[in-house]
Amino acid sequence: MSDNNLANIKSAVIKMIDTEKGSLEELSLKLHANPELGYQEYKAVEWLCEYLSRHNFSIERNTGGLKTAFKATFGQGKPVIGFLAEYDALPQLGHACGHNLIATAAAGAAVAARLAAKLYGGTVCLIGTPAEELSGGKIQMVEKGVFKELEAALIAHPGNDDIATTQALACVTLNVEYFGKESHAAAHPDKGINALDAIVLAYTSLNSLRQHIEPGARIHGIITDGGKAANIVPGHSAGTFLIRSQTLPYLRELMDRVLDCFKSAAQATGARLEYRFDKSIYAPMNNNMALANLYVKNMDMLGHRTLLEDPEMNFGSTDMGNVSQVVPSLHGYYAITGKDVSGHTPEFASAACSAKGIKGALDAAKAMAMTAADLFGSSANLEKVKTEFQKSTRPSA
Ligand SMILES: [Zn+2]
Ligand SMILES: [Zn+2]
Known part of the structure; x- marks a missing residue:
């Protein structure tokens, strides 16, 4: 396909999102005003599906067996390019x-990318993924094979900078409990087994371990039960800990070493340990740089100075990491606030319904749809994305 064709389709993509601006803004503000927690996003799913079916997408509900997941499809055949939507909110703080904005950008991008799919052939998908904050809905969807048919998965998250990639660590949650024996703390301490001592010992061991782990790895947690009264030897203690690392193999190694800290404290105190690692393990983000480069060029065309990478970016974890292990993925950020505003705050919630927030989402929608056009319109681009992905997921990598 000629460059001229691609340039024309990108102009048409921009124009379509401009035409849709009113509906997309309304959708975004409606979602913002009706925050729903993970796995309860029924209204969000209803409104998104309604918008997409109005634009001739066919809708599948309960995707991957999750009640608030869905898949909207337009077109047919290969390649299949997917935009991912999140729509869950946080307790007390709303959006x-x-x-x-993620949902709005994905909806806008999907509707506009239809133009490229129609011209060049192929399928546009919007996959609605619930409960990003709560328990990583995408992890279960990956396990069910939901993303397997995609040539690329694209998502854009609001933040305080324009960046085409994300740093995300592998992460697992560990819940522990110690069972000791209560007794009078002054009269009969010899008859007690101190469950608080056990968890404090383990906590101290973790502090020692932390000095000798790989850079980028993190171990942090809280004690949620440390006894009932100062004059009773604590018979029960509990805690929740998070273990994170840059790779999955090292995460597994750390899980064993962390567990040793808890087991040795049980042996030292005589308290019995019960533990449970969460089944959902967050994978690290595998950024596809070929996709990120296309996205940067398209964001630049829209007047955003987008960084390819930000070495100073703060690390967290996201279930998009799991998607990026099975399909070439883009997880970009666009600025809706200044650098001093953190996510998960009331200030960020206000930015998510501001004019700047909406404009950011619409620009991200345009850049993602233009990136999809780059893939639909050029088999060379598709091949580059695919080759990089295959190299990055080889076991030796
Ligand atoms: Zn969050
Ligand atoms: Zn988020």
Whole structure:
């Protein structure tokens, strides 16, 4: 396909999102005003599906067996390019992570990318993914094979900078409990087994371990039960800990070493340990740089100075990491606040319904749809994305 064709289709994509601006803004503000927690996003799913079916997408509900997941499809055949939507909110704070904007950007991008699919052939998908904050809905969807048919998965998150990639660590949650024996703390301490001592010992061991782990790895947690009264030897203690690392193999190694800290404290105190690692393990983000480069060029065309990478970016974890292990993925950020505003705050929630927030989402929608056009319109681009992905997921990588 000629460059001229691609340039024309990109202009048409921009124009379509400009035409849709009113409906997309209304959708975004409606989601923002009706925050729903993970796995309860029924209204969000209803409104998104309604918008997409109005634009001739066919809708599948309960995707991957999750009640608030869905898949909207337009067109047919290969390649299949997917935009991912998140729409869950946070307790008390509402849309303080701006997932209303993620959903809006994905919806706008999907509707506009239809133009490229129609011209060049192929399928546009919007996959609605619930509960990003709560328990990583995408992890279960990956396990069910939902993303397997995609040539690329694209998502854009609001933040305080324009960046085409994200740094995200592998992460697992560990819940522990110690069972000791209560007794009078002054009269009969010899008859007690101190469950608080056990968890404090383990906590101290973790502090020692932390000095000798790989850079980028993190171990942090809280004690949620440390006893009932100062004059009773604590018979029960509990805590929740998060273990994170830059790779999955090292995460597994750390899980064993962390567990040793808890087991040795049980042996030292005589308290019995019960533990449970969460089944959902967050994978690290595997950024596809070929996709990120296309996105940067398209954001630049829209007047955003987008960084390819930000070495100073703060690390967290996201279930998009799991998607990026099975399909070439883009997880970009666009600025809706200044650098001093953190996500998960009331200030960020306000930015997520501001004019700047909406404009950011619409620009991200344009850049994602233009990136999809780059893939639909050029088999060379598609091949580059695919080759990089295959190299990055080889076991030796
Ligand atoms: Zn968040
Ligand atoms: Zn988020």
